[in-house]
Amino acid sequence: MEKQRAPRNRTITISENETDIYSENCISVSSPLITEEIINKIVYGDAFEVFPFLPENFIDLLIVDPPYNLNKTFGNSAFTKMDDDAYQLFTEKWITGIKSALKSTATIYVCCDWKTSMLIGGVLGKHFNIQNRITWQREKGRGATRNWKNAMEDIWFATVSKDFVFNVDDVKMRRRVVAPYKIDGKPKDWAETENGNFRDTFPSNFWDDISIPYWSMPENTDHPTQKPEKLIARLILASSKEQDIVFDPFIGSGTSAVVAKKLGRRYAGIEYERGYCALAQKRLEMAMSNPTIQGYTDGVFWERNTLAFQQKNQRLGMPEQCWIDW
Numbered sequence: 001m002e003k004q005r006a007p008r009n010r011t012i013t014i015s016e017n018e019t020d021i022y023s024e025n026c027i028s029v030s031s032p033l034i035t036e037e038i039i040n041k042i043v044y045g046d047a048f049e050v051f052p053f054l055p056e057n058f059i060d061l062l063i064v065d066p067p068y069n070l071n072k073t074f075g076n077s078a079f080t081k082m083d084d085d086a087y088q089l090f091t092e093k094w095i096t097g098i099k100s101a102l103k104s105t106a107t108i109y110v111c112c113d114w115k116t117s118m119l120i121g122g123v124l125g126k127h128f129n130i131q132n133r134i135t136w137q138r139e140k141g142r143g144a145t146r147n148w149k150n151a152m153e154d155i156w157f158a159t160v161s162k163d164f165v166f167n168v169d170d171v172k173m174r175r176r177v178v179a180p181y182k183i184d185g186k187p188k189d190w191a192e193t194e195n196g197n198f199r200d201t202f203p204s205n206f207w208d209d210i211s212i213p214y215w216s217m218p219e220n221t222d223h224p225t226q227k228p229e230k231l232i233a234r235l236i237l238a239s240s241k242e243q244d245i246v247f248d249p250f251i252g253s254g255t256s257a258v259v260a261k262k263l264g265r266r267y268a269g270i271e272y273e274r275g276y277c278a279l280a281q282k283r284l285e286m287a288m289s290n291p292t293i294q295g296y297t298d299g300v301f302w303e304r305n306t307l308a309f310q311q312k313n314q315r316l317g318m319p320e321q322c323w324i325d326w
């Protein structure tokens with residue numbers, strides 16, 4: 001039965017009929033691929049069965065959001081919690097499966113919760129050069145009664161070699177200036193605008209300006225662990241160039257492909273749930289008519305709820321209930 005949704009709910013849904021239509025755009029793989037055959041494609045299949053057929057040296061940026069080590073239902077499939085050793089082996093398996101597909105200049109980002117972070121970091125360090133670990137503060141859920149509420153995730157940043165892309169100027173953050181310090185009457189490192197005082201700052205490895213997708217946001221889907229477009233945009237802008245290939249082996253609702261497309265990159269990915277493959281295709285089609293990314297405008301990432309950003313939203317025709325989530 002179809003879910004009843006609040007009138008302001010902007011969640012992207014997909015009907016059975018649409019699933020049949022959109023899943024036609026996905027490909028199945030049973031023999032070795034050349035790069036052109038996988039560019040801008042979502043492969044419908046089990047990642048571990050697809051890996052042996054991937055071309056060598058074609059990925060510029062690998063974004064991995066694997067199932068965390070929890071009992072979780074993804075559409076008609078279920079991921080079952082394992083013991084730590086088994087989860088490390090699972091991590092080792094996808095890394096070795098995909099390694100030859102990476103270019104020598106590739107960057108790798110891997111999303112984790114606090115528990116899998118401890119396991120994934122160790123395995124990742126055996127194969128790649130770890131550059132950093134980003135902590136994303138994200139609010140979700142009511143909290144635990146006998147433990148601290150989980151309000152963060154990690155994103156490991158690793159590279160294949162010392163030769164890698166990092167476009168720091170493309171991922172600056174526009175923050176409100178708290179102490180408007182002036183020299184000779186002129187703002188020092190900040191700008192006075194009619195909407196307030198702002199400074200563009202270098203991003204740190206602590207990200208507290210990104211919310212999870214909410215039902216009132218136009219990017220939201222019914223995928224249970226969808227990543228925010230703003231978060232993926234920051235990874236892609238920092239660590240790839242236009243036309244580079246962004247690959248995601250557990251692509252879910254297609255966020256990394258959608259954002260790659262919006263930012264002029266090429267993409268490819270794998271997903272074993274047919275409904276999510278179709279959802280990803282639907283989002284990719286929607287991206288053609290709406291390439292905006294909430295929270296990223298004018299080439300900068302905006303602090304949440306800044307006045308200038310709200311005015312920008314108004315001009316873009318975004319409903320007010322969305323602003324709080326940006």
Ligand SMILES: C[S@@+](CC[C@H](N)C(=O)[O-])C[C@H]1O[C@@H](n2cnc3c(N)ncnc32)[C@H](O)[C@@H]1O
Nearest residue numbers: 046047065074226227250251252253255271272
């Ligand atoms: C954590 S979610 C990724 C969510 C994604 N980042 C997004 O924004 O929608 C992991 C996804 O991997 C898929 N998955 C799990 N195991 C898989 C496998 N062996 N092969 C392909 N897909 C798999 C699940 O169906 C799920 O959609």
